[in-house]
Amino acid sequence: MIEHTMEEILPLLARQVNRYTSGDSSSVTNETAKDILASIYYCMDAYEKAGTENQLQEIICQREAPEMVFEKGLIIEKRKFQKAKGLMETIQKETMAIENQAMQDTIYYGIPLFFQKYDICFHACNDAGSIDYPLCHEIYNLCGIDFIWEYLKNLSLENKLINRFALKDINEILCGYSEEYESLLINVFQLVLQNVLGLTILNQNYQRLSIFPDERAYLQKYLEKLKQKELENLLCHGAEKICSEFGLDETSVFYYKKAAVNFSFQLNKNLSFQKIQSDFITGKLLKTEQQTEFEEGGKMEDSQLRKLIDEMKICRLTSDKTEMVKRYIHSLSDLKEILGECFWGEEFKEVLSLLSKEEISFLKKEIELELEFLFGKVEELEPWKQELLKIESNFIQNSSTL
Amino acid sequence: MKNDFNLPIMALQKEQEVLAVKKCNEYTKKFGMTLSDAEIKELMQCRFDALKSNGRIEFGMGILPKLIYEFCDSPYIYQDNYVETLEQLQDIFYFFKNESMDELSDDELIQAMKKYFDNECQGSIEYLAETKLHELCRAIRFGNNKEQWEAEDND
Numbered sequence: 001m002i003e004h005t006m007e008e009i010l011p012l013l014a015r016q017v018n019r020y021t022s023g024d025s026s027s028v029t030n031e032t033a034k035d036i037l038a039s040i041y042y043c044m045d046a047y048e049k050a051g052t053e054n055q056l057q058e059i060i061c062q063r064e065a066p067e068m069v070f071e072k073g074l075i076i077e078k079r080k081f082q083k084a085k086g087l088m089e090t091i092q093k094e095t096m097a098i099e100n101q102a103m104q105d106t107i108y109y110g111i112p113l114f115f116q117k118y119d120i121c122f123h124a125c126n127d128a129g130s131i132d133y134p135l136c137h138e139i140y141n142l143c144g145i146d147f148i149w150e151y152l153k154n155l156s157l158e159n160k161l162i163n164r165f166a167l168k169d170i171n172e173i174l175c176g177y178s179e180e181y182e183s184l185l186i187n188v189f190q191l192v193l194q195n196v197l198g199l200t201i202l203n204q205n206y207q208r209l210s211i212f213p214d215e216r217a218y219l220q221k222y223l224e225k226l227k228q229k230e231l232e233n234l235l236c237h238g239a240e241k242i243c244s245e246f247g248l249d250e251t252s253v254f255y256y257k258k259a260a261v262n263f264s265f266q267l268n269k270n271l272s273f274q275k276i277q278s279d280f281i282t283g284k285l286l287k288t289e290q291q292t293e294f295e296e297g298g299k300m301e302d303s304q305l306r307k308l309i310d311e312m313k314i315c316r317l318t319s320d321k322t323e324m325v326k327r328y329i330h331s332l333s334d335l336k337e338i339l340g341e342c343f344w345g346e347e348f349k350e351v352l353s354l355l356s357k358e359e360i361s362f363l364k365k366e367i368e369l370e371l372e373f374l375f376g377k378v379e380e381l382e383p384w385k386q387e388l389l390k391i392e393s394n395f396i397q398n399s400s401t402l
Numbered sequence: 403m404k405n406d407f408n409l410p411i412m413a414l415q416k417e418q419e420v421l422a423v424k425k426c427n428e429y430t431k432k433f434g435m436t437l438s439d440a441e442i443k444e445l446m447q448c449r450f451d452a453l454k455s456n457g458r459i460e461f462g463m464g465i466l467p468k469l470i471y472e473f474c475d476s477p478y479i480y481q482d483n484y485v486e487t488l489e490q491l492q493d494i495f496y497f498f499k500n501e502s503m504d505e506l507s508d509d510e511l512i513q514a515m516k517k518y519f520d521n522e523c524q525g526s527i528e529y530l531a532e533t534k535l536h537e538l539c540r541a542i543r544f545g546n547n548k549e550q551w552e553a554e555d556n557d
Contacts (some may be wrong), residue, residue, distance in 0.1 A: 014461035024507035027453065027460035027499060 478525025
């Protein structure tokens with residue numbers, strides 16, 4: 001690192017202070033002057049660091065005037081700023097709607113705030129954004145755009161793993177970790193990786209993500225026999241395997257292996273206490289789903305229902321029939337009767353579109369059970385049931401292509 | 403990072419500044435006021451003390467020449483109180499730069515100081531500091547600009 005003397009830097013500082021005040025003020029507060037001076041050193045360091053592969057860079061820097069070194073460093077940092085902004089936009093597009101407030105706030109509010117407020121010329125070392133979401137590996141000794149660039153690169157590496165899994169499964173893992181998962185400052189990647197590593201050891205399919213209690217018991221028995229170094233090797237091997245299966249690059253392999261090493265220490269400790277519930281997590285039904293369990297409404301009297309069916313049978317217009325359903329049917333068992341007797345062909349779609357997600361999934365479960373008795377022969381199901389299964393599979397296909 | 407950058411700045415600036423202030427004597431002569439070399443050095447020292455006590459750092463020629471040119475025609479300043487008044491004006495200038503959160507430019511603040519010094523304050527720096535400038539800076543901190551405050555003050 002080249003040290004320029006204060007006498008060499010002062011004219012540059014005076015020039016920058018003059019720029020800062022737009023010539024309106026000959027003096028600034030000590031804090032402002034310190035910020036501006038720190039920004040000068042920050043840009044000069046960037047230029048000197050940029051040429052570390054080329055050892056001649058240091059000699060060149062020594063010969064160049066501080067103003068030149070500063071200006072060149074400023075260009076490097078401005079380019080980095082633009083690159084980081086592009087990376088942020090990519091991350092925003094890629095990131096799933098994981099139910100963790102710190103993660104969502106940081107990506108969609110905190111980091112953009114940084115790009116709005118950051119001032120490389122005069123406040124280069126200030127962390128202008130609001131970065132709450134913790135990464136798997138903490139970033140030390142960096143500030144300003146260097147910090148954000150490193151943060152975004154690491155976040156992007158973490159997203160490469162997270163994005164391989166279904167949103168619902170990730171949210172369920174978080175819920176299994178803690179019911180307060182929405183407001184906790186936790187690293188999602190770490191939890192996902194831990195479970196994937198667990199499933200690798202169990203030789204199970206990663207995609208389900210959740211580790212069941214009996215599997216956890218097996219992992220406890222199997223892993224507690226291993227020494228720290230063996231555990232570390234096993235997890236690193238697992239991380240390598242995951243990266244190669246997902247086709248991830250060298251940088252990811254390094255990052256994931258480092259995470260696996262850190263995890264091995266935590267796991268070793270928890271194995272000795274026989275408390276690995278938070279290391280290998282069992283997914284838990286989400287809060288929202290728990291709250292929106294299906295509740296059966298009030299059933300109609302048999303005679304009233306029969307009267308309604310007769311009336312609907314003579315009704316010609318589908319819109320009139322659906323209107324009657326809306327008005328008189330408040331329970332799924334009544335609806336099933338109506339669907340079986342009063343609707344045909346294309347009409348099913350219209351009636352089923354009146355149902356909520358929970359109602360559809362409740363009906364689907366019933367139909368699947370029935371299918372088991374019919375040895376999977378869909379054609380033996382009632383027409384409306386066949387239609388409901390079609391709607392459900394279309395819905396899944398559409399949502400997976402989004 | 404090296405934080406103590408006051409000392410080299412002082413050394414670099416002192417000589418240039420003495421020359422600039424000496425040059426002011428040519429203009430202020432017609433108002434019957436001049437500064438001797440010893441007085442200029444005293445004023446320089448007061449300026450650095452004022453900067454230090456107010457936690458500020460200054461580049462360039464400093465504020466003294468501007469203050470001299472603005473205040474030399476004041477009816478309340480004469481040779482006997484010239485140096486003392488300049489010392490006090492320098493001191494309150496840096497204080498109110500901080501108080502206005504640097505929202506007022508050097509020229510705006512000096513013009514306001516001169517206006518009130520010659521009128522409402524009738525040459526009293528104490529009155530200037532404790533009433534008018536205080537009120538002006540408070541208004542600036544509340545988000546008004548100088549013109550708005552002056553208009554309200556005149557009402």
